[in-house]
Amino acid sequence: MFVTMNRIPVAPEYVQRFEETFRQRARLVDRRPGFVRNLVLRPANPAEEPYVVMTFWESEAHFQDWVNSPGFKEGHAKSSTLPREAFRGPNRLETFEAITDSAQTEH
Secondary structure, X not given: OEEEEEEEOEOHHHHHHHHHHHHOOOOOHHHOOOEEEEEEEOOOOXXXXXXXXXXXXXXXXXXXXXXXXXXXXXXXXXXXXXXXXXXXXXXXXXXXXXXXXXXXXXX
């Protein structure tokens, strides 16, 4: 499994709008081949810690296909409606290959 983790520092006065953007997301990624799920994590202290947006994929190739698709641009257009001051700094994308997963049991 391939996992992306995008750390997004959100200004306190934009927390509600940021969260609403994800609640109302286009959901285009949900129909992509290889997509497993999307998880948005609210930090314990949003004024000092970033939100974490995770996506889970069957493989890195599936993720790259999504990033290079027209749906990616369309799906992210909505998030660009937040002004620059909504963010306390740049986001940081990290990628991982899962080596163990307790949700998957071996028999």
